[in-house]
Every structure is written in C-alpha cells, then in structure tokens.
Amino acid sequence: xxxxxxxxxxxxxxxxxxxxxxxxxxxxxxxxxxxxxxxxxxxxxxxxxxxxxxxxxxxxxxxxxxxxxxxxxxxxxxxxxxxxxxxxxxxxxxxxxxxxxxxxxxxxxxxxxxxxxxxxxxxxxxxxxxxxxxxxxxxxxxxxxxxxxxxxxxxxxxxxxxxxxxxxxxxxxxxxxxxxxxxxxxxxxxxxxxxxxxxxxxxxxxxxxxxxxxxxxxxxxxxxxxxxxxxxxxxxxxxxxxxxxxxxxxxxxxxxxxxxxxxxxxxxxxxxxxxxxxxxxxxxxxxxxxxxxxxxxxxxxxxxxxxxxxxxxxxxxxxxxxxxxxxxxxxxxxxxxxxxxxxxxxxxxxxxxxxxxxxxxxxxxxxxxxxxxxxxxxxxxxxxxxxxxxxxxxxxxxxxxxxxxxxxxxxxxxxxxxxxxxxxxxxxxxxxxxxxxxxxxxxxxxxxxxxxxxxxxxxxxxxxxxxxxxxxxxxxxxxxxxxxxxxxx
Amino acid sequence: xxxxxxxxxxxxxxxxxxxxxxxxxxxxxxxxxxxxxxxxxxxxxxxxxxxxxxxxxxxxxxxxxxxxxxxxxxxxxxxxxxxxxxxxxxxxxxxxxxxxxxxxxxxxxxxxxxxxxxxxxxxxxxxxxxxxxxxxxxxxxxxxxxxxxxxxxxxxxxxxxxxxxxxxxxxxxxxxxxxxxxxxxxxxxxxxxxxxxxxxxxxxxxxxxxxxxxxxxxxxxxxxxxxxxxxxxxxxxxxxxxxxxxxxxxxxxxxxxxxxxxxxxxxxxxxxxxxxxxxxxxxxxxxxxxxxxxxxxxxxxxxxxxxxxxxxxxxxxxxxxxxxxxxxxxxxxxxxxxxxxxxxxxxxxxxxxxxxxxxxxxxxxxxxxxxxxxxxxxxxxxxxxxxxxxxxxxxxxxxxxxxxxxxxxxxxxxxxxxxxxxxxxxxxxxxxxxxxxxxxxxxxxxxxxxxxxxxxxxxxxxxxxxxxxxxxxxxxxxxxxxxxxxxxx
Numbered sequence: 001x002x003x004x005x006x007x008x009x010x011x012x013x014x015x016x017x018x019x020x021x022x023x024x025x026x027x028x029x030x031x032x033x034x035x036x037x038x039x040x041x042x043x044x045x046x047x048x049x050x051x052x053x054x055x056x057x058x059x060x061x062x063x064x065x066x067x068x069x070x071x072x073x074x075x076x077x078x079x080x081x082x083x084x085x086x087x088x089x090x091x092x093x094x095x096x097x098x099x100x101x102x103x104x105x106x107x108x109x110x111x112x113x114x115x116x117x118x119x120x121x122x123x124x125x126x127x128x129x130x131x132x133x134x135x136x137x138x139x140x141x142x143x144x145x146x147x148x149x150x151x152x153x154x155x156x157x158x159x160x161x162x163x164x165x166x167x168x169x170x171x172x173x174x175x176x177x178x179x180x181x182x183x184x185x186x187x188x189x190x191x192x193x194x195x196x197x198x199x200x201x202x203x204x205x206x207x208x209x210x211x212x213x214x215x216x217x218x219x220x221x222x223x224x225x226x227x228x229x230x231x232x233x234x235x236x237x238x239x240x241x242x243x244x245x246x247x248x249x250x251x252x253x254x255x256x257x258x259x260x261x262x263x264x265x266x267x268x269x270x271x272x273x274x275x276x277x278x279x280x281x282x283x284x285x286x287x288x289x290x291x292x293x294x295x296x297x298x299x300x301x302x303x304x305x306x307x308x309x310x311x312x313x314x315x316x317x318x319x320x321x322x323x324x325x326x327x328x329x330x331x332x333x334x335x336x337x338x339x340x341x342x343x344x345x346x347x348x349x350x351x352x353x354x355x356x357x358x359x360x361x362x363x364x365x366x367x368x369x370x371x372x373x374x375x376x377x378x379x380x381x382x383x384x385x386x387x388x389x390x391x392x393x394x395x396x397x398x399x400x401x402x403x404x405x406x407x408x409x410x411x412x413x414x415x416x417x418x419x420x421x422x423x424x425x426x427x428x429x430x431x432x433x434x435x436x437x438x439x440x441x442x443x444x445x446x447x448x449x450x451x452x453x454x455x456x457x458x459x460x461x462x463x464x465x466x467x468x469x470x471x472x473x474x475x476x477x478x479x480x481x482x483x484x485x486x487x488x489x
Numbered sequence: 490x491x492x493x494x495x496x497x498x499x500x501x502x503x504x505x506x507x508x509x510x511x512x513x514x515x516x517x518x519x520x521x522x523x524x525x526x527x528x529x530x531x532x533x534x535x536x537x538x539x540x541x542x543x544x545x546x547x548x549x550x551x552x553x554x555x556x557x558x559x560x561x562x563x564x565x566x567x568x569x570x571x572x573x574x575x576x577x578x579x580x581x582x583x584x585x586x587x588x589x590x591x592x593x594x595x596x597x598x599x600x601x602x603x604x605x606x607x608x609x610x611x612x613x614x615x616x617x618x619x620x621x622x623x624x625x626x627x628x629x630x631x632x633x634x635x636x637x638x639x640x641x642x643x644x645x646x647x648x649x650x651x652x653x654x655x656x657x658x659x660x661x662x663x664x665x666x667x668x669x670x671x672x673x674x675x676x677x678x679x680x681x682x683x684x685x686x687x688x689x690x691x692x693x694x695x696x697x698x699x700x701x702x703x704x705x706x707x708x709x710x711x712x713x714x715x716x717x718x719x720x721x722x723x724x725x726x727x728x729x730x731x732x733x734x735x736x737x738x739x740x741x742x743x744x745x746x747x748x749x750x751x752x753x754x755x756x757x758x759x760x761x762x763x764x765x766x767x768x769x770x771x772x773x774x775x776x777x778x779x780x781x782x783x784x785x786x787x788x789x790x791x792x793x794x795x796x797x798x799x800x801x802x803x804x805x806x807x808x809x810x811x812x813x814x815x816x817x818x819x820x821x822x823x824x825x826x827x828x829x830x831x832x833x834x835x836x837x838x839x840x841x842x843x844x845x846x847x848x849x850x851x852x853x854x855x856x857x858x859x860x861x862x863x864x865x866x867x868x869x870x871x872x873x874x875x876x877x878x879x880x881x882x883x884x885x886x887x888x889x890x891x892x893x894x895x896x897x898x899x900x901x902x903x904x905x906x907x908x909x910x911x912x913x914x915x916x917x918x919x920x921x922x923x924x925x926x927x928x929x930x931x932x933x934x935x936x937x938x939x940x941x942x943x944x945x946x947x948x949x950x951x952x953x954x955x956x957x958x959x960x961x962x963x964x965x966x967x968x969x970x971x972x973x974x975x976x977x978x
Contacts, residue, residue: 040827083781083840085885091834096826126615130686134877141870142828197619292572337585338529339631345580351572381630388623396574 008215
C-alpha cells in the first residue's frame with residue numbers, strides 16, 4: 001500500500017505556485033457551496049510524523065475562509081480530556097452543518113501508537129476498528145462528508161529528515177518523529193492494517209506522498225477540490241446513474257510504469273526452464289492435493305497480453321484432475337441477479353484443488369468502472385469488499401496468486417495487427433478490443449488504483465512483464481512454483 | 490435483552506388460526522410485489538435450540554409461493570463445505586433479485602458456538618462481528634432486504650422441553666438442545682453481545698418469544714408483513730420524510746406493565762431512609778471524587794412522574810461542588826447543526842464529578858420518534874449508536890445510571906389537575922403536556938422498545954414505580970447508593 005504512494009519527486013515549487021491561485025479560488029467557491037448545505041465537512045489530517053502535517057493545516061487555513069472553518073489539533077491530552085472517554089474530544093470538535101472542521105491528529109493516532117508499542121495480536125485492534133467505523137458511519141449517516149488524508153514519507157526521507165534535523169534544523173522535527181522512525185516497519189505494518197480496515201467507500205483514504213512538499217501541497221489542494229465537488233454533485237452516493245465526476249488526482253505511482261518491459265529470455269533458456277518448472281509444479285500440485293491445500297490463480301491483463309498462453313503453459317504442468325479453468329466474461333442473467341461477488345464465491349476450489357481464473361472479480365474495478373457498468377459508489381466499495389473476500393480465502397489456507405500481464409500499447413497494436421493478418425487468429429480480435437484500446441489511459445488509471453488498493457500484505461499482485469511472451473510465462477510459473485513450495489513445505 | 494422478550498403465553502391456537510388466512514394472503518401479495526423489484530429478500534432464522542425453528546421454516550414454505558423462495562439449512566457442514574472458506578455456503582445460497590431466501594442456521598451459529606465453548610475473551614469475537622457486519626452491509630448495499638429473526642426460549646421452557654422429550658417425545662429435540670441447555674447462561678451472554686453488535690438500523694434483529702408456538706407463529710407472520718411492507722414503501726431508507734409505516738408488531742413484554750405501581754412507603758420510613766441515604770451518598774460522592782470516579786445519572790419518565798422531585802432529593806445528598814444538573818429540552822440552533830449525540834458528548838462529567846441529566850439522549854427514540862422529528866431510519870439507528878456511546882462511558886469507568894420514572898395515566902391526570910388547581914404549580918403544566926398525554930400508547934410503545942433495546946448488561950435501565958413519589962425517591966437513592974458503593978470499593 002505505502003510502497004505505491006506517488007512521492008512526486010519531480011514536482012517543483014514553480015509547479016505548485018502556478019496552480020495554487022486556481023486551487024485557492026476553487027476551494028473558496030466550494031466552501032461557499034458547502035455553507036448552503038446541511039452537511040458538515042470533516043478533514044482528517046493523519047499520517048507519519050515529520051510529514052509536515054502542521055504545514056498542511058496552515059495552508060488550509062490560508063485557502064479557506066476562516067469564518068467557516070475550525071481547526072483542532074489533538075496530540076497532547078489535556079487533563080480535561082483525559083478525564084473523559086477518549087472520543088469526547090473528537091465529538092466536541094466536530095464542525096456544525098455547512099462548516100468545515102480540520103482534525104489534526106485524530107481518532108487514528110492512539111490505536112496505532114498503542115499497537116505499535118504493545119506488539120499486540122492483530123485481534124486487539126478490532127474493537128478500535130469497530131469504534132472508528134461506527135463513529136465515521138454515524139457522521140456519514142448524519143450527512144457529513146469525511147475526507148481522510150494520510151501523509152506518507154518514504155523510509156529514506158524519514159531517516160534523512162531526522163538526520164538533517166540533528167545537524168542543522170534543530171527543533172523542526174518533533175521528538176515523536178525520532179521515536180517512530182526507529183520502528184518504521186512495525187509502524188507501517190500496523191498502519192497498513194488500520195487503513196485497510198477503515199477504507200470504506202464513503203469514508204475512504206487518500207494517500208498523499210509527503211517527501212516533496214510541493215507535490216504534497218498541490219495534491220492536498222487537488223484532492224479537496226475533487227472530493228468536495230464529487231460530494232456536492234451527488235450527496236450520499238445517490239443511486240441514480242451519476243454524471244461523471246471530474247477525474248480525481250493521482251495518488252499512486254503507476255505500478256505499471258515501473259514494470260521493465262524490456263525483460264526477455266532466450267529460446268533455449270525458455271525451453272529448459274519451462275520444462276523444469278512444469279515438472280516441479282506437477283509434483284507440487286500433487287503434494288498440495290495430499291495436504292488439502294488449494295490454489296486460486298487470478299489472471300488479469302491487457303487484451304492480447306498473453307493471458308491465454310500463460311494459462312495454457314501453467315496447466316500443462318498440472319495433472320488435469322487437479323485443476324479447473326474458469327472464464328469470466330459478462331455475467332449471465334442469473335449472475336446479474338446476485339451480488340457481483342456471488343459468482344466468484346461459487347467457483348472456489350475444493351481443498352486440494354486449483355482454480356485458474358481467466359479474468360475475475362477484479363472486473364468490477366476495471367471494465368465495469370471504465371465502461372460505467374458500475375456506479376462510482378459501487379466500484380469504490382468494491383476494493384474493501386474484495387480485500388475482505390481475499391482475506392477469507394487466505395485465512396482458509398488457499399494459495400492466492402494474482403497476475404497482471406502487462407504490455408505496452410505498441411506491442412498490443414503489433415499483436416492486434418498480427419491477429420488480423422493471420423486467418424486462424426482472426427477470431428481472437430474484435431471491435432471491442434479496438435474500442436478498449438482507445439481507452440488505454442482510463443484503463444491504466446483503473447489498473448494502477450486497483451493494484452494500489454488491493455495489493456495487500458496477504459494477497460499482493462504480481463506484475464508480469466509481457467512484451468516477451470516467453471519471459472512472462474516463465475515469470476508466472478516461477479511465482480506459482482515458489483508459492484506452492486512455501487505452502488506445502 | 491432476552492428477559493424482555495414477549496413470550497405471548499396467553500395466545501391460543503384459535504388466535505393464530507383466526508389470523509393466519511390474512512397473514513397468508515398478505516405475504517403472497519408482498520412476495521408478488523418483491524418479485525417486481527430488483528431486491529432480494531434474505532430471512533435469517535436464528536436463535537436457541539429447541540425453539541422450533543424448523544417448524545417456522547415449514548410454515549414459511551406453506552405461506553410463500555414455492556416458486557419464488559428457496560430454503561437453505563446450514564448445520565452439518567458437508568465435505569464440500571468444509572473444504573472452502575466458511576462463508577462459501579452462505580454466498581452460494583443467496584437468493585437472486587426478486588426472490589426470497591430462507592436461511593436456517595446461519596453465519597451467526599458458528600461464532601456463537603465457538604465462543605460459548607472456548608470461553609474466549611470477548612475480544613476474540615470482534616473479527617467475527619466485523620465479518621458479519623461487512624457481509625450484511627454488502628448485501629444491503631446491493632439492494633437486499635435482510636430480515637433477522639431470533640427465536641428465544643425462556644430458561645424454564647428450554648429445560649422443560651428437554652425433560653418432556655426424554656419422557657415421551659424421544660427424538661423430537663435435537664442432541665444440540667441438550668448440550669446448550671446446560672450452558673444456558675453462558676450462551677445467553679454470548680448471544681446478547683453478538684446480537685447487540687450486529688443490530689444495526691437497516692439489518693436489525695426481531696426477537697421472537699418461542700415458548701408458545703401460536704404466539705411465535707403469529708409474530709413471525711406479522712413481522713414479515715411489517716418488514717416487507719416497510720421495505721417496499723421506502724427502499725434503502727430514503728431520506729425523504731416517509732409516510733408513516735404500519736405499526737410494527739410488539740416483540741417485548743411491556744417492561745412498564747411489570748412495574749408494581751402499588752408500591753408505597755410510610756412517611757416515617759421515608760423521612761428516616763431519605764436522611765440516611767442522603768448522608769451515605771454525600772460520603773460516597775466524596776470518596777468517588779477522591780478516586781476520580783464520575784457518575785452520569787439519566788432521568789427519563791412520563792410528564793409529571795416526579796423527575797424534578799427525585800433529582801432534587803438526589804442532589805440534596807451531594808456536595809454542590811461535585812455535581813451538575815443538565816436540562817435537555819429542544820436542541821438549540823447550534824445543537825441542531827450537529828449530530829444529535831453531540832450535545833450529550835459535550836456534557837460529560839469530568840473525572841470525580843457527577844452529571845445529572847434531566848432528560849437525555851433518549852429523546853431521540855422517545856419524543857423525536859413519536860412526534861416524527863426523527864425519521865424511522867434515524868431513530869432505528871439510534872439504539873445502536875446509544876449503546877455504543879454508553880459502552881464508551883462504562884469502559885472509561887463512569888458510573889452510569891438510567892432511571893425511568895413510571896406512573897399510570899390516572900395518576901398523571903390527577904397530578905395535571907392538581908397542578909392546574911394550584912397557583913404556584915400552574916406554570917408546570919402546558920398544552921404540550923396534555924397533547925403528549927393523548928399519545929400515551931405511542932409513547933408507551935416507544936418506551937418499551939427503548940428499554941428492550943438499550944438495557945444492556947453494562948448499562949441496564951432502572952424502572953422506578955412512581956405513583957408514590959416518596960417510594961420513587963427512595964428507590965432512586967438506593968440504586969445510586971449501591972452503584973457508587975460498588976464503584977469506590
């Protein structure tokens with residue numbers, strides 16, 4: 001989750017200053033429109049120490065009209081506060097209808113700190129999660145908009161800030177920052193879990209990279225504009241098909257762009273490794289069968305990225321008694337009559353067997369999102385639903401693999417043309433493929449957000465460089481081999 | 490919670506048979522109307538062993554048109570089922586849109602059994618609660634109506650059924666029933682917690698007393714009619730002011746009716762006890778102060794039931810430095826601009842101090858419900874929100890007391906007339922009091938439901954017989970004395 005955050009390294013002071021006047025006037029106008037509604041807006045400023053949250057609050061106070069906005073910083077409990085139940089201070093500080101409340105240090109801080117320090121079982125976090133979700137739900141039910149900003153620093157930058165603080169900027173970094181930089185990984189693990197379990201459609205998290213303050217500030221402005229506009233256009237996730245929202249800002253590095261598409265393999269190496277990997281997988285699949293270990297392998301990717309070929313090479317290495325391949329195209333009438341996850345729940349492998357999914361539940365946040373078959377509130381909700389679904393698979397002991405087969409647009413064009421020119425491949429290319437290709441950028445944005453929001457600790461995505469088909473197949477087989485090996489050993 | 494369930498002892502076979510034809514035809518018509526929507530209906534049949542859940546399912550199959558309804562019994566996991574994540578079988582069994590699914594034995598069974606048997610910390614239940622709520626929320630978000638029926642047997646009846654089973658009806662009571670009757674109290678404790686944490690506005694529980702099968706069957710029919718009609722009239726808790734729903738059936742014994750209003754106390758005993766109790770409370774309040782223990786005492790009751798007098802006698806026994814009395818009438822503009830709980834959160838006592846609430850957060854489910862100031866989805870949600878609020882108070886160590894001062898309508902009339910006849914009391918009686926009086930039955934229903942749904946293990950209601958004012962005051966003081974004593978010792 002955090003690895004994917006866009007740190008915006010290239011954004012300059014000039015970039016931000018050029019955009020700021022427009023953000024400023026947009027936010028003032030949106031604040032005025034909020035003032036005419038009966039909804040409060042709660043902006044949560046959370047995230048790691050040293051990310052400059054205080055600076056952000058100051059910036060917001062500059063952008064908004066101070067008469068309609070309140071800021072509350074929660075960090076050092078007063079006697080007054082300690083003497084009441086913990087949420088007392090949060091309730092007191094809530095803005096009224098038509099007003100904006102900035103919450104700096106929030107109901108997230110204490111549970112995270114407690115669990116980093118106490119090394120508790122993950123279970124101990126659950127009552128806190130319930131309380132947070134119930135609290136935010138109550139505000140949401142009451143008509144409020146909750147915008148949750150999480151400020152992220154890379155490990156390197158966090159270390160650097162503390163070091164340079166020691167050398168030349170004494171006093172600008174809080175003692176807390178030093179304390180938590182020592183536990184960076186523990187902290188990240190607990191935060192990841194808290195964020196995942198509190199990232200719900202209507203109260204979702206926006207992850208803001210804070211290594212570069214110009215990027216951070218610009219992204220905060222863009223996020224607020226986008227969230228407020230979306231809310232004012234359709235409050236309370238109205239069930240009518242919505243007018244398209246303005247494109248939201250980008251929070252994540254494109255995971256796809258980081259894939260090295262020049263990766264390749266020689267024919268000899270391919271033949272040799274393919275043979276060996278298939279042999280290993282054959283043995284491992286049988287061993288998994290004996291131990292009642294199942295596997296669910298999801299294949300997603302661009303049209304013509306080579307999903308079919310990779311699946312074929314994968315199953316060639318397995319005893320046909322042990323696997324099933326399931327293709328998921330448009331849902332049938334019966335499937336449409338159920339929750340979108342229903343058809344996938346039905347197709348789970350039995351203990352000791354494997355299911356290969358040729359497209360999957362991710363259709364909800366890919367094709368259904370891009371083509372408008374699902375409303376924004378529906379596909380936004382889906383990330384959390386999918387994470388919960390996969391959590392259950394993994395808890396049950398299923399080996400879950402998720403492959404995205406990646407190619408670039410040029411390679412796709414080459415393959416489309418080749419298919420059209422080859423009689424026995426012509427059936428594989430349709431008008432729809434060409435139409436999808438035209439929406440490449442929309443799809444890429446959906447893929448990047450999908451990877452960022454559903455690449456969990458327990459079910460990460462494997463991004464496969466696919467311009468060289470042979471290379472891709474070997475990558476898939478290696479990943480499967482390693483996962484199976486781990487599960488049966 | 491379970492103590493309040495109406496066991497309907499007086500309902501006869503004839504009562505049920507007289508109503509059944511109408512219930513039957515209403516349900517068929519409602520089923521037809523559901524068929525024309527894109528919503529699925531999930532009816533959950535849960536509750537204690539031996540309550541006749543199977544009989545209820547058979548009855549439902551008789552009432553509904555079999556072509557649009559499916560029944561799924563979950564109790565004995567098949568191999569097929571054991572080999573998949575636990576929710577696989579529930580997902581598979583979900584009805585499609587426009588259809589009705591009866592779920593007999595459900596996602597509630599296993600978590601409850603596991604936690605009764607394993608004597609786990611309550612915390613261990615939390616991940617299960619999260620999963621249940623997320624599952625039901627996903628179905629709800631998808632447009633489904635979930636009707637959850639919990640069948641309750643009194644301890645006596647459960648014992649009796651097993652005994653008579655041994656004697657003359659061998660085989661009609663399952664072995665499970667025997668097992669759980671031994672752990673009746675453990676079972677009730679775990680169930681209470683699970684029900685409370687999964688009783689949410691749109692997915693709420695209906696508690697059906699099952700000691701008397703005629704009552705049980707009639708109540709099931711009435712509940713389904715009421716729930717389906719309410720849903721079809723305003724799906725998805727539409728935010729518009731709703732047309733009034735048909736009055737829902739009654740699930741709870743009137744806690745009020747069980748109050749013995751003939752209770753009385755002699756003048757001498759009153760004077761003596763009042764003096765002694767006030768003295769004790771004075772000491773205890775100081776001791777509480779020294780130990781940072783706070784008290785929150787809520788006073789609710791009928792108009793002219795004697796709240797004011799009881800509060801006066803209560804605070805006479807305390808040092809004025811240690812308490813505050815807060816009156817809550819209609820909210821101010823500022824208060825109205827916030828969530829309804831906001832003003833109560835603000836007024837929590839500091840550590841070591843007490844707050845007496847002359848009317849309270851329960852206004853949401855009393856006056857706001859009856860007078861239509863809150864929509865049904867709002868006041869229904871409030872029970873859970875209030876339970877969560879009070880849970881936080883109690884966890885923080887606050888001594889929470891909740892008094893309902895009860896009188897009967899005749900006594901109220903007498904007091905109203907006396908007030909009107911007495912010059913210095915005339916200001917205490919208004920037109921509004923007379924108007925409220927006319928809605929006595931509506932209020933009584935709201936009070937009974939309030940008591941049933943918010944009398945939790947950690948924050949029970951104290952119902953005070955108020956026809957004799959002296960008796961009532963002594964009751965209040967005794968309850969407070971005992972609670973304070975326990976908290977400071």
